[in-house]
Structures are given as C-alpha cells and as structure tokens.
Amino acid sequence: MLSPHLDQPRYHAVLEQLGRPGSRELLATPALECDLDRLDANIAAMSTLASAGGVQLRPHLKSHKSAFVARRQLRAGASGLAFAKLSEAEAVMAHLDDDDERISVLLTSPLVGVELTTRARALARNCNLAVVVDAVAGVDELASAFGTQGSSLTVLCDVDVGLGRTGVVGVDHARRVVERILSQGLHFGGVQGYAGHVQHVKGRDERRAMTVATSERLAQVINALEADGVTVELRTGGGTGTFGIDVELGVLNELQCGSYVFMDRQYRDALGDDDEGRFDQSLFLATTVISANHQGHVTTDAGLKSMATDAGAPSVWSHEATATYGFFGDEQGLLAGTGSTWARGDRLRLVPPHCDPTVNLYDVIWLVRDDVVLDYFEVVARGCSQ
Ligand SMILES: Cc1ncc(COP(=O)(O)O)c(C=O)c1O
Secondary structure, eight states: OOOOOTSSSHHHHHHHHSSTTTTGSSSSEEEEEEEHHHHHHHHHHHHHHHHHOOEEOOOOOOTTTTTTHHHHHHHHHHHHHHHHSSHHHHHHHHHHHHHSSEEEEEEEEEEOOOHHHHHHHHHHTTTTEEEEESSSHHHHHHHHHHHHGGGGGGEEEEOOOSSSSSSOOOOHHHHHHHHHHHTOOOOOEEEEEEOTTTTTSSHHHHHHHHHHHHHHHHHHHHEEEEEOOOOEEEEEETTTTHHHHHHHOOOEEEEOOOOGGGGGGGHHHTTTGGGGGOOOOOOEEEEEEEEEETTEEEEESSOOGGOOOTTTEEEETTOOTTEEEEEEESSOOOEEESSOOTTOOOOEEEEEESHHHTTTOOOOOOOOEEEEEEEEEEOOOTTOOO
C-alpha cells in the first residue's frame, strides 16, 4: 500500500510508469533524484576503503535518513549505523525491524533529560545501543533511566577534538566522565572524536595538518585512560572529508562517514581531485524551466524552499563551467550562462549545495538510471530532529 506521502495526484503518473523508458520526464519537479548505480558504487567504494584500511565503517544516517540506504550499507559490511538524533534512530529502526540481526546503533549527540533517556531504553530493546556522553550528570541520567538494564547499554565518552560543539574538554574531564560510567555499572565502550570543522577544509595538506592536531587530542585522552588501566575499545569519528587521512593516522578504528553516499556541491568544491573526492555525485535536484522570456536568463521551479541554502547556491550539473544558478525567490531559481540555451519546459539537474539538510526537505527520493525512474525510497526520518 502506498504511504500517504506518495498517494497524491502529483505522483500517480510516474508511479504507474516506474521502470519504463522516459518515466523521468513524468516526475513532478522540483524532486530529488538518486542515481542508483552511483549510489551503490559509492557504498561499495567506502566499504572497500574501510576494510582495506583496517577500520570499521558505521555510516552516519544524518545524510540519507532512510531505511533503504541503511540496508544497502549494512549488506555492504557496515559495522552498524550512526544517528545524530534519537527520533531519527527510532524512525529508521522501525523499518529495519524485520531484519534478522540485531543492529548496532550509535547516537552521536549526547542525550539530555528523562524523556530522551527513557526512550533510549525502549530503543535498546531492539538493537545494540551505544550512546555518547560528555558530562558526569549525563552519565547519572543514563544510569537512572536504564536501572538494572544498564549493562545492555554501551556508553562512549564524547571528546571535543577542536570543534567545540560537544565532548569533554581535556584529559581530566574525560577521566571524570569515564570513572562515573564505570562506577555506575554501565559498559564503557570507548571514545568518539568528531572533527566537523575539518571536513570541508579545501586542500588535502591543510586538511591533513588539522586532522593531525584533532587526532592528537583524541590520542591524548585514549593514552591517559589506557594508562589508568581502562580499555578503550572503540575509537569512532571521521567523515567524508577526512576518512583517508583518518585511516593513515590510525587513531580511529571506526569511521562515521555520511555524505559520501550522495555527495554535494560543497564537498565537491572542497575535495576536488583529492583522494577523499573520489565519490560520484549521486543526488540531484531535478528542476524545470518555467519561464524563458529574457535574454541571458531563464527561470526554473526550484527556489529557496527546495534546497538547504547554508552552503550557498547549487551548481548546474553538466554545465558547471558555463552556467550559474541564482536564488530567484522562495519558489524560483535563475539560470544564466553562456554555454547553453534553455527553453520553457526543459528539465535539468542541480547539484544540491549541502545534501543532508536538503534531503530533510523531501518525503521521497526517486531512484533513477538514465531516463528511467526505477523506484523510490522514503526519507523515513525526515524532520526527526528530537
Ligand atoms: C558526529 C558526526 N559524525 C559523522 C558525520 C558525517 O560526516 P560527513 O557527512 O561529512 O561524512 C557527521 C556530520 O555532520 C557528524 O556530525
């Protein structure tokens, strides 16, 4: 049965023609298209790189928020799944319930308050749950919510490696948090150190130098805990911009990359031909020219509301050097360029500026190959930010 998101007049024509040549023309735009072959190639490539580098891969679901892509990542050998928010994990795990294996789930943002920690205990009944903490009070909240079930939960110490967003600051702080995890009878699983401020730094040398510094901060904490006799089994972090460097440096033994499945303009600009930039653009924003009455520009149906704009404007796929997109209001975009002339009704593809928050604007992503819409998947954790 179709979900209410799809059972709408604007989707009926394309749903009737799934798999047929030319069906892409029937997609109501703006729409997110995902090239299935590129998606699968990206999933396979990251999985191969991680195993060749001797690290586990726990893809971050903040990028795709879907059970469909998660299943493909798990089948390709992912050690588990990472989620930013508890409600994201609840939504996706409800769709992965039928899978045989208990999935390892990591929540990468600290939980605060009784409501969240109680829900986390409910989630832990159906998966192997790990959470991060960065405060002694956070450990106490987890211990009181989990009570006698405390041993079913793995707790990681989140370490601030320079981003300043979450994480304990310095070795002494880490020691206090880890001591409390142990004294509360919870299972201490290791550390998380996510260098979000490094992922989009342009130029591999610069990114590498910054990653050396962030890894050093994490290594100091690991060494101090191990000197105290505490085993630090899991060392998780990393992203699409630094995974190759993280493997080289060897401090992390698990990578949490997310954006590599889709890529976006921001990452393409930052990574260029670097090793980390090897992933194909698989996510596109399909748009249609709705007005072409001026010399020098046409107007399309994708404006501010159809993509996240924190990273600036999208690029125009296949016309990156000759055409530019400019925001033209909430619902329209302006296309200008020398290399191509567009006419009313033409369809083209934009490369979303930033994939994660753009995906969060859509209920459905259409799986395509050439001019065919093969299928679709739902962004089941769309809007799950709690
Ligand atoms: C904690 C954490 N881990 C991993 C990632 C994945 O990073 P990327 O999408 O750059 O691969 C993010 C992204 O913001 C994150 O916040």
